[in-house]
Amino acid sequence: MNRVEKLYRCGDCPVCSFMGDLVLLEAIGTRALFVFCPCCGCTFKQPPDGVEEVTAPGEYAPDGFSVPSREQVRVAIDRGWAPRFLAVFDAEWKERLGPGFSDASSLGAEGR
Ligand SMILES: [Zn+2]
Secondary structure: OOOOOEEEEEEEEOOOEEEEEEEEEEEOOOOOEEEEOOOOOOEEOOOOOOOOOOEOHHHOOOOOEEOOOHHHHHHHHHOOOOOEEEEEOOHHHHHHHOOOEOOOOOOOOOOO
């Protein structure tokens, strides 16, 4: 598989406000979508209206998570999450997304 992986943002983190982008991610295994703020590490099962329920990525993605596939991005659009292109996924983003991130398809290494 040789695809450019793109990250999408779904609004701002309610904890960090303007500082944090909520990054759309996909759980490995369940393929569940959720949003994650790399700035503070908060995770939400959907883009929140305010600070409702704050968890760590392991809550939604016990087996790790990855950049969402194009079809999952379409699912997010259908849900009204309004994903907007944020950045091309690269090694720096992998670092920002933390140890739960797993991306076997392009960068090889699995998170701890
Ligand atoms: Zn945040």
